[in-house]
Structures are given as C-alpha cells and as structure tokens.
Amino acid sequence: MKILHTSDWHIGRALYGRKRYEEFELFLDWLTTCIQSEQIEALLVAGDVFDNGTPSNRALELYYRFLCRAAGAGCRQVVVTAGNHDSPSLLNAPRELLRHLDVHVVGCMTETVEDELVVVKQEDGQPGLIVCAVPYLRDRDIRRAEAGETFEDKGRKLVEGIADHYCRVADAAAALNARLGGNIPIVAMGHLFTSGGTTLEGDGVRELYVGNLGQVTSDLLPDSFRYLALGHLHVAQRVNGSSTRRYCGSPLPMSFGEANQRKLVLAVELDAAGLRVDELPVPCFQQLATLRGDWDHISRRIQELKRESAAIWLEVVYEGGEIVGDLQERLRELVEGTSLEILRTRNMRLVDQALSAMATEETLDDLSVDDVFARCLDAHGVPDEQRPDLAALFAETMAALHEDDSRGAP
Numbered sequence: 001m002k003i004l005h006t007s008d009w010h011i012g013r014a015l016y017g018r019k020r021y022e023e024f025e026l027f028l029d030w031l032t033t034c035i036q037s038e039q040i041e042a043l044l045v046a047g048d049v050f051d052n053g054t055p056s057n058r059a060l061e062l063y064y065r066f067l068c069r070a071a072g073a074g075c076r077q078v079v080v081t082a083g084n085h086d087s088p089s090l091l092n093a094p095r096e097l098l099r100h101l102d103v104h105v106v107g108c109m110t111e112t113v114e115d116e117l118v119v120v121k122q123e124d125g126q127p128g129l130i131v132c133a134v135p136y137l138r139d140r141d142i143r144r145a146e147a148g149e150t151f152e153d154k155g156r157k158l159v160e161g162i163a164d165h166y167c168r169v170a171d172a173a174a175a176l177n178a179r180l181g182g183n184i185p186i187v188a189m190g191h192l193f194t195s196g197g198t199t200l201e202g203d204g205v206r207e208l209y210v211g212n213l214g215q216v217t218s219d220l221l222p223d224s225f226r227y228l229a230l231g232h233l234h235v236a237q238r239v240n241g242s243s244t245r246r247y248c249g250s251p252l253p254m255s256f257g258e259a260n261q262r263k264l265v266l267a268v269e270l271d272a273a274g275l276r277v278d279e280l281p282v283p284c285f286q287q288l289a290t291l292r293g294d295w296d297h298i299s300r301r302i303q304e305l306k307r308e309s310a311a312i313w314l315e316v317v318y319e320g321g322e323i324v325g326d327l328q329e330r331l332r333e334l335v336e337g338t339s340l341e342i343l344r345t346r347n348m349r350l351v352d353q354a355l356s357a358m359a360t361e362e363t364l365d366d367l368s369v370d371d372v373f374a375r376c377l378d379a380h381g382v383p384d385e386q387r388p389d390l391a392a393l394f395a396e397t398m399a400a401l402h403e404d405d406s407r408g409a410p
Helices: 021-037 057-072 088-092 095-101 151-179 295-307 327-335 348-356 369-380 384-406
Strands: 002-006 042-046 077-081 103-106 117-121 127-133 186-191 227-231 245-247 264-271 274-281 287-293 312-318 341-347
Touching (some): 002 021, 021 057, 042 186, 057 077, 057 095, 057 103, 077 117, 077 127, 077 186, 088 103, 095 103, 103 127, 117 151, 227 264, 287 295, 295 327, 312 327, 369 384
Parallel strands (some): 002 042, 042 077, 077 103, 127 186, 227 245, 287 312, 312 341
Antiparallel strands (some): 002 264, 117 127
16 A cells, blocks of 8 residues: 655645745645656545635635546555644535545544544555554544643543544544554654754744643554654654654745755555655655844855746845844845745844844843834934834734734744
C-alpha cells in the first residue's frame, strides 16, 4: 500500500496583503500529477486545509475541485482531518456527499473512536490499510475544567487527554485489525505539537496552548502505529529522529522565514517487509527573498535581480547606520516597472532610534502600541500641532486591524 502524507496547505493565506491563490492552484495541480505518477493509493491530509475558519469561495473551489481530481488520478481514498486553523463544522458539512468520491473527512473528535477509523482497500477489494484519522483535539473536547486547578494541572490534563485519545483509537484499530484478519498495517494521523519540534519565526504556526502546555512527548503515543502522519509544524522533520513519526511540513512557504526551506510531501510505502519513506520535493511556485543590509548593499542586490528579470516577492530589512527616512520611496523607485515586488519593509535604524529613547530598564514588552507610536513621534521630532491628527489616524488603523482579526481575516 502506497500513501502520500501532506498537511498545512493553509488555502487562502495571504502574505502581507498579497493573495496567493495562483500558488495554491499550482500546488494542487502538481499534487494531482504526483498522485498519478507515484501511483498513490491513499492520500492523508493532516490538518489546516484552510488558513481560517471562514475560507473564501475561491479557496473552497480549489479544495473541492482537487478532491474530484484526486479520485480521477487513481487515488482510492482521501482522508482529511481538521487542524487548529480549520472550522470542524465547515469540513464536516459535505462529508456524506464526499464519501461517494471516497473522501473521508473527520473535522472534530467523534462520539466513538471507531468513527475515526478508515479502512483503505487494495485493488482486489481486500482491506490493505487501517487509518486512525485523528483530528486536532481541542481543549474542550479532552479536558474537563475544575475549580482551583493550577497551571500545571491544566497542562498535565491536556497531555493526558491527548495521549488517552490516541490509546483508545489505537485499541479500536487493533480490534478492527483482528476482525479483518490481523495482518493489516495501521497508520495514524495527528495535528499537534510534539515536544522538541522545530518552528520558525513568522511561520504562522499558532501554539496549541500557552507555553509548553499541550506539547506531547513521543513516548506517550502508541507504538502500534506503523507510521504517524503529523501536521501543524511547517518545517518538515522527524519526531525525535524517528523515520516513522514525521511532519511533512507546509508545501508552500508561509513566511519569508521559510523562503529557503526545502518543501516536501512524503510518499510512504508499506508492505509485509517493512516501510519506506520517500521525500518528494514540492516545486517553488513563487520565489521569496529577504534583502538585509545597508542601503548600498540593498540597492546593489535589487539592481542584480533586475538584470536577471527575476519575478520575486521581497522583504527588505534596512540595517544601515544612516537614517533613511524615505526608504519606502527609494525602494519604490528602484523596483518600478520590474517584476520585483516588495511586500514588507523593515527600517531597523528607525526602530533602534525609537527604542533608544526608552529608559534603560524598559523593554518593548513593557510598552503598549500607543506608547511605541508616541516614541516614534518623539524620535522623528514631529511637531506638537501635527500629533493629534497622526494619533487619530493611528487609532483608526489599529481599530481596523482588530476588526479584521475578529472576523477571522488572514
């Protein structure tokens, strides 16, 4: 039996305001071709199909169109579980209809663990694989709050609840295996944070719980799983070096910090002799790059990219000693009429100047956003008569950001 492990598509995610639907479409087209060329029999999508709980019509269209095409590419079963970014009810809504396309969806923890088991049949119709399709386990599903419990109590109960659920699913899978003949490999899916997992700054991974709460040590997960297909972390990695417990990572870079990552999906072949995992590199559909340094270095690199006619989305981090107040205007002139696009600019000289105005015992965490804005006005020597209007505009901008967050916008 040959399966393909993928996760963390985050369809609908934008990068600093830039929509990425073309990238998502190109990835799903490539994935369809990959299923066919690799002769994949089961596709496992381990959570975070969408970037938020209210995906756009275009995001939904890409998702459903792919599911239809996957069946036509020879995939016998697609198993989709929800991640922490997904809406369980939205994923679950069409599940009865999707079963006619051999797509099994588990949006939330089910009433009985047997409902999280999926049997994938071989070409001859015999059972070839049992999938434990465990979705993202939410706090309210696995932990009962009690009066007077401590922070440590909460963390312990969360981990115990996650581990207990996986043990019960594993027991149900073993019982099903016995009824079906007792020689069927069992694989499991999960969307969680294992202790020691690697993340990157700005990668968009939302911690499941505060601090280390809810981070599960690998020894708490059952050994009966031949393979554990994990989602949530965007960096492809093995859990404690294991070749059979793995994160495939996100197929697209979710931030400039992921720009140089090697993006993968994992092809897993199981037979009586054992298991083999092949890393299949995902093509780069949109190049990202960070330019960092003083003005001479940044301008020189942009000129080089212009000569290469490169279509790149850029993050520019100015770190020069000279104060460049018109950095945005300079950059805009440099890339005008080219295929380069600057999505983010960070002027670290101005940031350092604003922070230097603080008392030595202060840190950025001690200040509100309004405090930081006021320090920036001081650093630039903005006249008092201009400050009320600027402060009003800043307050309006912050209010708009909070409103977008409340609506679930990316």
